[in-house]
Amino acid sequence: MKNIRLTDLERYVQEIMEKMGLTAEESRIMADIYMETTKRGVGHHDIYNLPSRLEALERRTVNSAPEFKRLSSFGALEQWDGDNGLGELVCHHSMERAIALAEDHGIGLCAVRNSNHYLCSAPYVLQAARRGYIGFIIAKGVPTMGVPGAKGKVVGQSPIGYAFPAGGADPVMLDICLAYVSGEQLARMAADRLTVPGWWGVDRDGRETDSAEALAEGTKYGIGEHKGFGLAILCELLTGVLSGGLILDQDEEKPGIKARSTSHTAIAVKADGLMSREEYDRRSRELTERIRARAEEVHIPGDASWQSKRELEEKGEIVLSDTLADRLIEYGGRYGVSFLYH
């Protein structure tokens, strides 16, 4: 394990992104996103994913200089092409557009096709919440999720998330997928040979299993079975279909570059569109206070992230695994970016 200062990690992300061909502003956005997610302290969907981005940029499977193009618009709706750019930059842009539309219309929806892995929902929905908007985002990937009664993987597990300002308190923030467990969490559980609840899905032969390994090789179910499955179908519509991108399991080769199956849809709602900012602050704060008053031990989505963030910022440093540190050092060496730990 290596201790690294947060300021050094932030500088590393920004510098290596610039070396990889991103603009200074894009590199700044990437650094913000990776610091925001890493401070949540979950150990996945954060800095641990950075090497995969560096690899993709190096191998040019992701476009380091994408030109986002608006394909279509109507009122508070927009459709864009992400030009096979980093999912993080595409989603940041998508939420910026949704916010701009919501500024004019009270609500805005921006669907973007031809993107890549977006890391997780938190940074983009917080981007909205910190500016006074209720932010919601959906990511579309390949089918990984099934439903009891039908054999096989039918729909994407639909990573989704929201955040809303809560009157002076930290924003409320949820960052989930519609399966019982995310791919990365399950892979870790499988590596540790852990058991999983039998209702999370089935093994490769369609039999109930309590083995994380067998589930990882099998099919995950949506939360609440047909409920999560049904919500995932709406997510497929709002992303792949509305973005003009690839639909469900469609896979299309384009000359030169493979079209990406990933689409994203960002929605923003002006929190104080229907009441004064003071009233919204008071009412949203009252919602969180009433939730906490109903059950002493209750966690509001985001609580754990904010606590982790406060603790890490107080310490000013974070512990990373040797494997991750080694890979960051390796990329840093190749591109002339120092990586400091003690």
Add this chain to the structure above:
Amino acid sequence: MKNIRLTDLERYVQEIMEKMGLTAEESRIMADIYMETTKRGVGHHDIYNLPSRLEALERRTVNSAPEFKRLSSFGALEQWDGDNGLGELVCHHSMERAIALAEDHGIGLCAVRNSNHYLCSAPYVLQAARRGYIGFIIAKGVPTMGVPGAKGKVVGQSPIGYAFPAGGADPVMLDICLAYVSGEQLARMAADRLTVPGWWGVDRDGRETDSAEALAEGTKYGIGEHKGFGLAILCELLTGVLSGGLILDQDEEKPGIKARSTSHTAIAVKADGLMSREEYDRRSRELTERIRARAEEVHIPGDASWQSKRELEEKGEIVLSDTLADRLIEYGGRYGVSFLYH
């Protein structure tokens, strides 16, 4: 069991609503809603709920002549007061407003406070889908749902639903709540002394249970535990907070009439806002075809409803329980509306 012709049932609903003081147009809307839901063939959240509405109208706990008032608006957002009207009429109005806003802005959101039980999501989201909009609706009730780790009922179980046009095929339609089981379904299971999966919730002492009766007296969990719970918090925000209505478990007496804790929020998206109608039809149809192609036995949300509807319309009649028939006869006798069965 009684066989009743669908045309007779429809006439009965319309006539008795007029006798209860609704306008002809409102009575027509109520008849449409009760026929639409009853033809789904689920046996709850349909005609079986009509006696409770007749009772509420008779006792004047629900306002038979509400005046819906627009309280606030901004771009594609509107906030209304339902004036303690029937939830069905409030939701129908709310979706009409969302559609009108989406016609201009591509997307529209209408939040209404001071409403009553809306029956279920299906009729309102279909109202949107049949006119070329993606419809989404959320209903807010009192807290009935908890989350592991916190004792007690914290949030509403958030009935939600969506429907979208699918290019010539029947609309795709989901009508669920965010608990594993709805209140009415669980009450029936409890009456039949059935067992439930242990992860659906806990008994009144907070212990895991497989008894439907014990669960009905205890606390249901959200689907996917913290996931459904977290989504329900967003639903509380979008309904109670944005509508200006009662927040979470707030209960407020107003002079003369008790304010209702029920709020509704309808969202509509113009399906062909970002592409031609032909392209939307083709793409949405392709989504459903690709889902069916991935697993032979898969059901798309709404499949069962459309099959039941076709079968019932072919037969032209429906079987109702004696208990329900007796209550409809009783109310009919009191208000001079005949009820015919054979």
